[in-house]
Amino acid sequence: MRQPRTEHRPRPRRFARTVAAAAVALAAVLGAGGWACDTQHPVTGPPPGTAGWVADTTLGLRLPDPATASPAAVAAFFAELPTARQDALAVRHPLVVGNLDGAPVGLRYRANALALAEERGRELARAADPALTPQDRSTARERAERYRTLLDGDRRILAFDPRxxxxxxxxxxxxxxxxxxxxxxxxxxxxxxxxxxxxxxxxxxxxxxxxxxxxxxxxxxxxxxxxxxxxxxxxxxxxxxxxxxxxxxxxxxxxxxxxxxxxxxxxxxxxxxxxxxxxxxxxxxxxxxxxxxxxxxxxxxxxxxxxxxxxxxxxxxxxxxxxxxxxxxxxxxxxxxxxxxxxxxxxxxxxxxxxxxxxxxxxxxxxxxxxxxxxxxxxxxx
CATH class of the missing domain: 3.40.50.1820 (Alpha/Beta hydrolase fold, catalytic domain)
Known part of the structure; x- marks a missing residue:
């Protein structure tokens, strides 16, 4: 027996309602706080400086690749490493060690303090660079001040990524x-x-x-x-x-x-x-x-x-x-x-x-x- 044609008619209507509801949802989200068209690109992957870290053979060891090593593998690596060697790695690769999940917490604090100090120095140099625009120099001063506040007192910075x-x-x-x-x-x-x-x-x-x-x-x-x-x-x-x-x-x-x-x-x-x-x-x-x-x-x-x-x-x-x-x-x-x-x-x-x-x-x-x-x-x- 032939099916009534009316059974097929609601489908485009349901689709239209779905599209309309989605448009209303977006409009409500945008209307709640104003339109923001500045689309962001997420920072993903391993921390900055990873290439230099992976290539570092000064300890005679293969360092765990931040892109593939699990936090458990990172923790196991550092557990076998004497404190002096851990500190040496933090000094050479502060941005990697400071963002390496699984690394000892205290070591990450020290590495991030070093990374913040280095980045602050770079921004201060940019703030004084006459080749940059006034706006770029102002932005550099703001970032340098931001880094200074994170270095104040005994703040414990577990991660820091300037990207x-x-x-x-x-x-x-x-x-x-x-x-x-x-x-x-x-x-x-x-x-x-x-x-x-x-x-x-x-x-x-x-x-x-x-x-x-x-x-x-x-x-x-x-x-x-x-x-x-x-x-x-x-x-x-x-x-x-x-x-x-x-x-x-x-x-x-x-x-x-x-x-x-x-x-x-x-x-x-x-x-x-x-x-x-x-x-x-x-x-x-x-x-x-x-x-x-x-x-x-x-x-x-x-x-x-x-x-x-x-x-x-x-x-x-x-x-x-x-x-x-x-x-x-x-x-x-x-x-x-x-x-x-x-x-x-x-x-x-x-x-x-x-x-x-x-x-x-x-x-x-x-x-x-x-x-x-x-x-x-x-x-x-x-």
Missing amino acids: GRGQVAEVLGDLATAPRTAVVVPGSDIDLRSFDRPTDPYGTPAGMARALYEATGRQTAVIAWAGYTTPVGLGPDAATETLARAGARRLTRLLDGLAVTTRPAAPATVFCHSYGSVVCGLARPGPEQAAALVVLGSPGMGVGSAADLDPRVPLWATRRNGSDWIGDVPNVSLLGLGHGADPTGPAFGARPLPATGSHGHTGYFTPGTASLAAYAALALGR
């Missing part, structure tokens, strides 16, 4: 002795220059990490990790997963490195803010890498529900406060646009956390809020 907009990771506390660790993964508009801002003390990864560290009574070591290329503004990059996928690979290496250089019995609690929750969702850490995932101000995680993540890693989601603009972004994933379901929705499967007292998109780590109190309890393993 692109710059990447950095800082540790609050002692990774070698703290019973537990936490990692803060930021969202859009975070790079070397915006890693910490006096005008927004709890809205940057450094500020969030500092607030969490203090809220745990300084018992948990906290890593402020600006280790991937984030979107700039709210444009196509923020509405798609390209940068998040590149960031997920870098986050996975960080967590793998922590597992072999800190206390493997206490993997990190990972706090994922805004677009950073997409990074965390695509990374899908297992129980060897993370004790729990916490998402806040999330536009979605790039997955359909908590069932798409590792069930052995608890997922917590902070309820959005009323002044967080992320609530205006539709939770869809259509034609490559959007990041999927709302993690705070009852059907997603995350465990709820309160947001009482927080304000705006970046206020969840503000001291005195219910959200920060809950984060501290999770970071302490309670």
